Amino acid sequence: MSKVAVLGAGAWGTALALSALRAGSRVTLWARSNAAETAASRATPRLPGVALPPELAITGDMAQALEGADITILAVPVQHLRGALADVAPRPALIASKGVEATSRLFPTEFLGWPALGIVSGPNFAHEIAAGLPAAAVIASEDAALIEAAIAALAGPRLRLYASADVMGVQAGGAAKNVLGIAAGCATGAGFGENARAALITRGLAELSRLVLALGGRAETAAGLSGLGDLMLTASSPSSRNTALGMRLGEGLSLDEALSRSRGVAEGVATAPALLARAAALGVEMPICAAVAEILSGRLTVPAAMEALLARPFRTE
Numbered sequence: 638m639s640k641v642a643v644l645g646a647g648a649w650g651t652a653l654a655l656s657a658l659r660a661g662s663r664v665t666l667w668a669r670s671n672a673a674e675t676a677a678s679r680a681t682p683r684l685p686g687v688a689l690p691p692e693l694a695i696t697g698d699m700a701q702a703l704e705g706a707d708i709t710i711l712a713v714p715v716q717h718l719r720g721a722l723a724d725v726a727p728r729p730a731l732i733a734s735k736g737v738e739a740t741s742r743l744f745p746t747e748f749l750g751w752p753a754l755g756i757v758s759g760p761n762f763a764h765e766i767a768a769g770l771p772a773a774a775v776i777a778s779e780d781a782a783l784i785e786a787a788i789a790a791l792a793g794p795r796l797r798l799y800a801s802a803d804v805m806g807v808q809a810g811g812a813a814k815n816v817l818g819i820a821a822g823c824a825t826g827a828g829f830g831e832n833a834r835a836a837l838i839t840r841g842l843a844e845l846s847r848l849v850l851a852l853g854g855r856a857e858t859a860a861g862l863s864g865l866g867d868l869m870l871t872a873s874s875p876s877s878r879n880t881a882l883g884m885r886l887g888e889g890l891s892l893d894e895a896l897s898r899s900r901g902v903a904e905g906v907a908t909a910p911a912l913l914a915r916a917a918a919l920g921v922e923m924p925i926c927a928a929v930a931e932i933l934s935g936r937l938t939v940p941a942a943m944e945a946l947l948a949r950p951f952r953t954e
């Protein structure tokens with residue numbers, strides 16, 4: 638039986654902790670705040686209506702959560718991940734967060750630099766995983782033993798896991814789809830219609846694919862669960878915090894107003910400028926992501942950003 642430590646008790650960390658329990662692992666969930674209340678109430682506002690079983694250990698003491706763990710799942714938002722792990726020694730870990738660190742413009746495996754790291758990513762809304770609905774995800778690592786440990790710790794009859802060695806490709810997809818989700822939400826909120834949303838998703842996939850390839854990733858990864866799969870899910874559903882935030886921006890709310898209504902972290906907000914900087918350094922054009930960054934910074938309105946995208950020079954597909 639694997640012993641699993643999950644760091645980060647937001648919607649995703651909690652859902653992954655429940656998956657690991659279902660897979661037969663012993664699980665301790667570390668919460669930055671309200672650990673005692675959550676442990677007592679067996680409920681979290683991050684996953685309304687979900688009962689946390691008594692077998693799930695919940696603690697506010699990170700050392701206690703990490704003690705004896707075979708594998709650690711990192712589910713703290715990317716912008717806080719480095720800080721949260723400041724006192725943690727490198728260990729076999731699976732990164733579940735999706736984004737680029739704004740200050741360093743690095744992906745999580747790059748700024749952590751631990752020797753045995755993997756990524757879990759794919760089209761996975763936390764509330765559906767918590768409810769045990771069927772889903773698939775990819776585990777990417779250069780370390781075959783880590784992939785094996787991650788699959789043993791997490792896979793179950795309702796969660797099918799695929800293996801990949803394309804760590805950068807999988808991370809790039811997860812980061813880009815959050816930014817592209819904001820774009821799709823903007824279009825929906827502004828009432829641009831379903832044709833516009835489908836065009837943004839399709840051309841967004843072209844941007845995501847160019848970035849994956851430029852980072853040394855594989856075309857199959859861009860077309861897989863962590864690329865196309867996650868982009869489709871995120872950009873077509875108001876259950877996505879990124880897409881919902883875009884919808885509020887499209888309706889004319891300011892970024893602060895849209896953020897204040899968010900049900901949780903919208904990683905695309907901090908990721909957009911950092912992802913664009915990474916893309917620019919690689920000579921990769923990402924016009925839709927650039928439009929999102931302009932909207933988020935307040936330099937462009939949603940209608941003006943759409944006009945600018947439509948006015949781009951003609952090109953082949």
Ligand SMILES: NC(=O)c1ccc[n+]([C@@H]2O[C@H](COP(=O)([O-])OP(=O)(O)OC[C@H]3O[C@@H](n4cnc5c(N)ncnc54)[C@H](O)[C@@H]3O)[C@@H](O)[C@H]2O)c1
Nearest residue numbers: 646647648649650669714717721734735762763901902904
């Ligand atoms: N929710 C999903 O469906 C889902 C699915 C896949 C991946 N993700 C990714 O997982 C990550 C976490 O998302 P979430 O949905 O759990 O977010 P959330 O908004 O539900 O919760 C965020 C959690 O992070 C904690 N946190 C905030 N600042 C912190 C800090 N400085 N140190 C430690 N903890 C801190 C908060 O206490 C909270 O528990 C994000 O990168 C997200 O993109 C989410």
Ligand SMILES: O=P(O)(O)OC[C@H](O)CO
Nearest residue numbers: 759760761762877878879
């Ligand atoms: O709610 P979002 O936009 O963070 O998306 C959640 C997951 O990443 C979907 O796979």
